[in-house]
Amino acid sequence: MLNYKNSIILGVMSAFFFVGCTGGESNVEEFNKPALYWYKQIGDSISKNNLDKADEYYISIKSEHMRSPLMPTAMNMLAHAHMNNEEYLLANYYLDEYNKRYGADKTREYIDFIRLEAAFLGVKDVNKDQKLIIDSIEGSKKYLNRYPNSEYAPLVNTILVRLHMSQYLLNESIASLYDRTGKDDAAKIYREKNRGSLVELSDITPPEKGIISAVFDWEKYTKPFVKLGVETLVSSKLAGVKSLL
Numbered sequence: 001m002l003n004y005k006n007s008i009i010l011g012v013m014s015a016f017f018f019v020g021c022t023g024g025e026s027n028v029e030e031f032n033k034p035a036l037y038w039y040k041q042i043g044d045s046i047s048k049n050n051l052d053k054a055d056e057y058y059i060s061i062k063s064e065h066m067r068s069p070l071m072p073t074a075m076n077m078l079a080h081a082h083m084n085n086e087e088y089l090l091a092n093y094y095l096d097e098y099n100k101r102y103g104a105d106k107t108r109e110y111i112d113f114i115r116l117e118a119a120f121l122g123v124k125d126v127n128k129d130q131k132l133i134i135d136s137i138e139g140s141k142k143y144l145n146r147y148p149n150s151e152y153a154p155l156v157n158t159i160l161v162r163l164h165m166s167q168y169l170l171n172e173s174i175a176s177l178y179d180r181t182g183k184d185d186a187a188k189i190y191r192e193k194n195r196g197s198l199v200e201l202s203d204i205t206p207p208e209k210g211i212i213s214a215v216f217d218w219e220k221y222t223k224p225f226v227k228l229g230v231e232t233l234v235s236s237k238l239a240g241v242k243s244l245l
Contacts, residue, residue, distance in 0.1 A: 035065035042074050046081045054078060055090075072102045079114065088122035112143055113152040120159045126170050137163050164198040172201060 038061035045054035058078055061068065079094035095115045099108055119136045123129045140160040144153060171190045178187035194200075 030060070032064070033060070035061055035068035035070050038065070039068075039070045039074055042077060046077060049085070051078075051081055051085060051087070051090075054081065072098060075102075083114075083118055083121070086121070088118045091118045109147050109150055109152070112147075113150070113156065116140060116143060116156060116159060120163070123166070126166055130170075133163055133166060137167075161198065165204055168194050168197050168199050168201065169204065 038057050041057040042054050042061070045051070045057060055078070058074060061071065061074060065071070075094045075098045079091045079098070082088070082091040082094065092115055095111050095118065099111050099115075103111065116136065116139055119132060119139065123132055123136070126133065137160060140156050140163065143150070143156050144160075147153065150156070171193045175187040175190040178184070178190070
């Protein structure tokens with residue numbers, strides 16, 4: 001009897017899954033198409049900003065044409081489309097897939113950089129994303145050790161310094177809050193965390209639009225990086241790198 005009930009539940013769940021995949025006007029049941037067909041559908045869906053549909057077409061090309069030479073380009077297209085749409089977890093999924101299958105030394109250097117940038121841009125709330133910040137700091141250090149002469153090294157240095165700045169400002173903000181509430185011991189703990197930091201408070205230009213949000217403004221290269229000796233890039237160089245994304 002129990003097996004019979006389980007079979008019914010499994011059947012209902014399967015039916016819902018099938019309807020979810022094939023139902024609706026935007027979903028058309030298609031299969032056994034050439035790789036180029038799926039590739040064009042992915043590009044067309046991206047151009048219409050219908051990334052859910054583009055993801056569906058990727059599943060089709062992946063299941064039917066795993067070895068197609070169009071696969072790496074399709075992965076890159078989807079990764080960058082999701083980044084532009086601020087869907088960084090999905091972007092990292094495609095970048096990881098690309099590295100696993102096609103990660104030659106030169107392309108891996110570029111893809112690893114894009115993954116770092118996606119993680120950096122994925123920091124939305126410093127209080128909630130502290131683990132992501134810590135992981136991104138470690139990832140940036142590993143990147144610089146692995147690719148010391150990379151053309152992306154200046155940008156990775158910028159990401160690294162900005163992540164350190166965010167940590168420093170957050171600790172100082174919490175310490176100041178404890179100062180105002182008379183909890184000197186707690187304030188001391190957070191200031192101790194900033195000892196030995198790559199940055200100091202005197203290196204940081206006070207932000208105009210919020211103590212943390214300015215740190216993650218990817219478009220601005222501010223004074224701290226000059227003081228710290230980190231190479232800053234002119235806007236044309238930044239635009240050149242962004243054109244690859």
